[in-house]
Amino acid sequence: MIQTNVNDLTIQAATVNGSGSQTANLVLTRAIFHMGIPVAPKNVFPSNIEGLPTWYQLRITPEGHMARSDKVDVLIAFNVATWKEDLKTVRPGGVVIHEDAFSTADARTDVTYYPVPFAKLAKAKIQSDTLRKQLANMIYVGVVAGVLGIPWEALEHGVKRQFLAKPKAVQVNLDAIKVGFDYWQDNFSKQDHYHLEPMTGVVEGKVLVEGNQAAALGALMGGVTVVAWYPITPSSSLCEYVIAYADRFRENGDGEKKISVVQAEDELAAVGMAIGAGWAGARAMTSTSGPGISLMAEFSGLAYYAEVPVVIFDIQRIGPSTGLPTRTSQADLGFVYTLSHGDTKHLVLLPGSVEECYEFGRDAFDYSDRFQTPVFVLSDLDLGMNLWMTPAFKYPEKPFDRGKVLGKDDLEKLAGEWARYRDVDGDGVTYRTLPGTDHPAAGYFTRGSGHDESARYTEGADAYARNMDRLARKLETARHALPAPVIDEAGRKVGLIAFGSTHAAVVEARESIDVDYLRVRALPLSDDVVEFIARHEHVYVVEQNRDGQLFDLVRLALPPQLVDRVRSIRHYNGQPIPAAAIVEPLKQQEMIPA
Amino acid sequence: MSTTVNRVGLPRDAYKGAATTLCAGCGHNSITNHMIKALYELGVEPHLLAKMSGIGCSSKTPAYFVETAHGFNGVHGRMPALTTGAHLANRQLIMLGVSGDGDTASIGLGQFMHMIRRNVDCTYIIEDNGTYGLTKGQFSATADLGSVQKKGAVNTFQPIDPCAVALALGCSFVARSFSGDGKQVVPLLKAAIAHRGTAILDIISPCVTFNDHDGSTKSYSWVKDHEESIADVSFIPFFEEVQVDYEPGTVREVRLHDGSHIVLKKLGEDHDPTDRRAALRVIEDGRAEGHLVTGLLYVDTKMDDFVTTEHLPARPLKDLGEDDLRLSREDFAQFMSEFA
Numbered sequence: 001m002i003q004t005n006v007n008d009l010t011i012q013a014a015t016v017n018g019s020g021s022q023t024a025n026l027v028l029t030r031a032i033f034h035m036g037i038p039v040a041p042k043n044v045f046p047s048n049i050e051g052l053p054t055w056y057q058l059r060i061t062p063e064g065h066m067a068r069s070d071k072v073d074v075l076i077a078f079n080v081a082t083w084k085e086d087l088k089t090v091r092p093g094g095v096v097i098h099e100d101a102f103s104t105a106d107a108r109t110d111v112t113y114y115p116v117p118f119a120k121l122a123k124a125k126i127q128s129d130t131l132r133k134q135l136a137n138m139i140y141v142g143v144v145a146g147v148l149g150i151p152w153e154a155l156e157h158g159v160k161r162q163f164l165a166k167p168k169a170v171q172v173n174l175d176a177i178k179v180g181f182d183y184w185q186d187n188f189s190k191q192d193h194y195h196l197e198p199m200t201g202v203v204e205g206k207v208l209v210e211g212n213q214a215a216a217l218g219a220l221m222g223g224v225t226v227v228a229w230y231p232i233t234p235s236s237s238l239c240e241y242v243i244a245y246a247d248r249f250r251e252n253g254d255g256e257k258k259i260s261v262v263q264a265e266d267e268l269a270a271v272g273m274a275i276g277a278g279w280a281g282a283r284a285m286t287s288t289s290g291p292g293i294s295l296m297a298e299f300s301g302l303a304y305y306a307e308v309p310v311v312i313f314d315i316q317r318i319g320p321s322t323g324l325p326t327r328t329s330q331a332d333l334g335f336v337y338t339l340s341h342g343d344t345k346h347l348v349l350l351p352g353s354v355e356e357c358y359e360f361g362r363d364a365f366d367y368s369d370r371f372q373t374p375v376f377v378l379s380d381l382d383l384g385m386n387l388w389m390t391p392a393f394k395y396p397e398k399p400f401d402r403g404k405v406l407g408k409d410d411l412e413k414l415a416g417e418w419a420r421y422r423d424v425d426g427d428g429v430t431y432r433t434l435p436g437t438d439h440p441a442a443g444y445f446t447r448g449s450g451h452d453e454s455a456r457y458t459e460g461a462d463a464y465a466r467n468m469d470r471l472a473r474k475l476e477t478a479r480h481a482l483p484a485p486v487i488d489e490a491g492r493k494v495g496l497i498a499f500g501s502t503h504a505a506v507v508e509a510r511e512s513i514d515v516d517y518l519r520v521r522a523l524p525l526s527d528d529v530v531e532f533i534a535r536h537e538h539v540y541v542v543e544q545n546r547d548g549q550l551f552d553l554v555r556l557a558l559p560p561q562l563v564d565r566v567r568s569i570r571h572y573n574g575q576p577i578p579a580a581a582i583v584e585p586l587k588q589q590e591m592i593p594a
Numbered sequence: 595m596s597t598t599v600n601r602v603g604l605p606r607d608a609y610k611g612a613a614t615t616l617c618a619g620c621g622h623n624s625i626t627n628h629m630i631k632a633l634y635e636l637g638v639e640p641h642l643l644a645k646m647s648g649i650g651c652s653s654k655t656p657a658y659f660v661e662t663a664h665g666f667n668g669v670h671g672r673m674p675a676l677t678t679g680a681h682l683a684n685r686q687l688i689m690l691g692v693s694g695d696g697d698t699a700s701i702g703l704g705q706f707m708h709m710i711r712r713n714v715d716c717t718y719i720i721e722d723n724g725t726y727g728l729t730k731g732q733f734s735a736t737a738d739l740g741s742v743q744k745k746g747a748v749n750t751f752q753p754i755d756p757c758a759v760a761l762a763l764g765c766s767f768v769a770r771s772f773s774g775d776g777k778q779v780v781p782l783l784k785a786a787i788a789h790r791g792t793a794i795l796d797i798i799s800p801c802v803t804f805n806d807h808d809g810s811t812k813s814y815s816w817v818k819d820h821e822e823s824i825a826d827v828s829f830i831p832f833f834e835e836v837q838v839d840y841e842p843g844t845v846r847e848v849r850l851h852d853g854s855h856i857v858l859k860k861l862g863e864d865h866d867p868t869d870r871r872a873a874l875r876v877i878e879d880g881r882a883e884g885h886l887v888t889g890l891l892y893v894d895t896k897m898d899d900f901v902t903t904e905h906l907p908a909r910p911l912k913d914l915g916e917d918d919l920r921l922s923r924e925d926f927a928q929f930m931s932e933f934a
């Protein structure tokens with residue numbers, strides 16, 4: 001007898017982009033989450049507005065696994081163009097809900113089919129011509145609810161939550177769901193073994209947030225006032241959320257706005273405006289992806305060398321050039337770390353969860369002000385654009401850290417004895433003044449050309465080298481102040497190192513392989529990494545890029561005798577890494593029987 | 595002996611900068627001197643001045659005036675972005691951008707145009723020598739068709755005229771002048787600084803080292819021979835009485851936001867500086883006749899500037915703190931609950 005499968009399954013909806021299926025998928029997600037069941041949605045969408053295939057994976061596990069699953073239990077086949085291929089992805093014993101009109105000629109016999117005449121139902125039951133196409137997707141929500149046993153109350157919640165800002169849409173959507181729900185009740189009996197049952201214990205106190213929403217909220221809580229950006233997937237939604245949240249929380253009653261969000265003419269201008277604002281004392285940011293980060297290279301070097309605070313979010317997508325604009329990767333790590341020519345090196349924050357997108361998105365402004373340098377927040381499409389289950393974010397208790405800024409009074413006390421790039425404290429971090437400071441000694445000339453301690457132009461060899469050494473010292477100071485790695489260790493022989501969104505897959509992989517774990521949260525690398533490796537026989541660096549970019553950086557940090565201990569696991573097909581992509585190669589290399 | 599001081603109590607020397615490192619005789623040096631005079635006479639407070647520039651000989655000049663002011667020598671062609679950002683951060687700053695013709699009309703053309711489109715409140719000076727001085731004499735995009743390079747090469751391309759571009763974009767202040775014509779440059783500079791919005795000032799500024807020979811249309815002698823001023827410009831700052839005793843019909847007056855006045859005395863044909871199409875025509879006619887038309891071409895004092903269209907508060911954004919910027923605890927809790 002096949003065991004009943006409760007709350008442990010992956011639903012995959014195969015639909016057509018631009019048809020309104022995303023709304024249906026989100027309603028389904030929210031309804032199931034409302035039952036107390038952990039959900040992990042992954043949206044696989046094309047770089048297209050309408051017509052190309054799109055898939056939405058909704059992973060459901062009692063433990064709350066957040067990584068992508070590579071097995072489909074319940075397929076919702078809504079796209080005739082991909083139907084044959086979609087069918088192959090379903091695991092034996094799985095469920096296939098499909099448009100009745102799709103051919104099942106040489107279909108598989110090891111799955112349960114629920115054919116539904118979606119098109120006919122939509123025509124007959126949905127009155128509104130304009131909304132029919134969109135609402136047709138809601139019909140499958142009703143069918144899935146019937147198959148899996150999602151209570152009506154949860155569906156109602158899902159629709160109301162999804163249409164929070166459009167309460168008028170609630171009823172028509174519920175009506176469409178009812179069409180599918182009734183059709184299932186009237187025409188099928190349960191043939192499969194999948195069930196959803198309300199549960200408690202995991203989702204309490206948790207919320208569903210996209211990484212870009214979290215980062216946008218973080219930036220606002222971090223005090224950003226100047227945002228300049230140029231649209232590009234998958235980073236656009238970050239600034240669009242900033243705009244939406246600022247409309248709500250940064251506007252005075254009289255229409256004044258305590259923020260300026262500028263849609264720049266390109267990424268050069270975007271980062272340039274942010275740097276100009278950072279120089280003049282505002283907390284400023286930009287956000288970009290892929291080609292956009294390449295365009296920001298020259299200005300990033302200026303901000304590094306002239307020591308101007310600015311926060312740059314890079315929501316990574318995959319590929320050189322345009323690549324796959326709507327697929328994920330962690331392949332900007334090496335590039336961003338040294339973005340720009342010359343001996344440039346940056347502070348890079350590596351959020352591994354949406355909670356860290358919020359925290360790092362907020363604290364990046366403190367680091368940037370404190371170290372007077374660009375701070376990059378390296379997120380990715382998976383983290384940024386998918387909904388993740390997370391504990392609700394915490395309200396910050398610390399005030400802003402504006403760093404070493406001398407005001408009028410400070411300069412008076414110093415009797416004007418001050419030099420912009422003089423390392424008074426020995427930590428490489430010097431004092432700056434802001435334009436507008438009413439003291440004759442405040443002004444200095446910021447430049448990207450060679451400069452001495454007093455910011456005067458120089459081509460002097462010693463002055464150049466001295467300044468570069470100080471910048472290295474500053475980075476060293478920062479290295480100790482940035483978020484330390486998170487280590488979960490119990491004296492095992494083998495360790496794993498990962499960063500960013502790979503974290504979710506590592507958490508799951510560790511249920512089937514007994515390994516210690518260090519998660520890197522910032523560059524430059526902490527000494528903890530070297531020490532962790534020294535305590536293990538083998539350490540696997542897991543990441544989502546072709547060339548092992550973190551693997552390279554880790555090896556560079558190691559003394560020669562430790563270099564052979566490190567191995568590399570890489571995943572780079574644009575899909576978020578599943579746990580299996582870690583477990584299998586690791587077992588193979590460690591010669592653990594599968 | 596007491597030194598003369600301006601209305602903010604500073605002597606002229608307070609507006610000087612580091613010693614120039616440009617070639618002797620470079621037009622840019624004259625502009626620096628005009629700048630010192632204009633800023634001194636206007637009584638600009640040095641700490642409120644932000645001197646911005648790109649890269650080039652021209653872009654070095656902010657180091658050579660008002661040494662006590664803040665300055666930012668950025669990257670090639672991107673002065674507008676830095677200026678826009680700095681102004682958003684602190685709208686109280688007087689933004690003064692200096693650029694070159696390469697910096698503006700080639701690598702920075704996009705930013706030049708978009709800054710105008712936003713009408714960012716700044717003075718944008720193009721020290722226009724028709725050549726790339728700092729990289730040793732290549733043609734720039736403002737070089738005239740048929741203009742001859744020092745080593746004899748002839749420019750085969752149409753020029754990009756920054757003033758015509760600015761006018762086409764509806765720029766709120768457009769003027770052209772000549773570095774050798776201090777009588778015109780100084781009042782234009784003052785007017786540009788007083789103007790609220792993007793003020794483009796294209797100043798032909800001969801490069802004595804690479805572009806001052808026969809056959810060049812940006813040489814001292816060519817410009818002296820061909821300059822045709824459309825009106826005699828004078829500037830009356832808000833802190834001085836307006837005393838106009840010209841014959842009726844011979845002058846036009848433009849009142850700027852801060853109460854200053856530009857007084858234009860007719861020289862030849864009457865030009866209405868509030869008529870944008872007329873301004874474009876004047877440039878075209880001058881070009882057809884082989885003249886370099888200088889003077890205040892166009893001004894629009896009604897257009898909102900960028901911080902106004904952005905609805906920014908009067909207080910500079912840089913001065914806002916946690917209480918202004920963070921969500922309240924209540925709002926934060928409410929907002930978080932909406933994600934459940």
Ligand SMILES: Cc1ncc(C[n+]2csc(CCOP(=O)(O)OP(=O)(O)O)c2C)c(N)n1
Pocket residue numbers: 649650651652653670693694695696697698721723725726727728729734
């Ligand atoms: C990205 C980049 N490309 C090229 C250069 C080299 N470069 C320096 S100045 C300059 C031209 C400057 O010409 P212009 O703006 O007319 O200034 P001028 O020296 O004539 O005053 C060039 C091409 C640079 N600094 N940056």
Ligand code: SF4
Pocket residue numbers: 615616617619620621622651652723727728800801802803804
């Ligand atoms: S090269 Fe030309 S533009 Fe540069 S300083 Fe010399 S004269 Fe001036």
Ligand SMILES: [Mg+2]
Pocket residue numbers: 650694695696721722723724725726727734
């Ligand atoms: Mg030039």
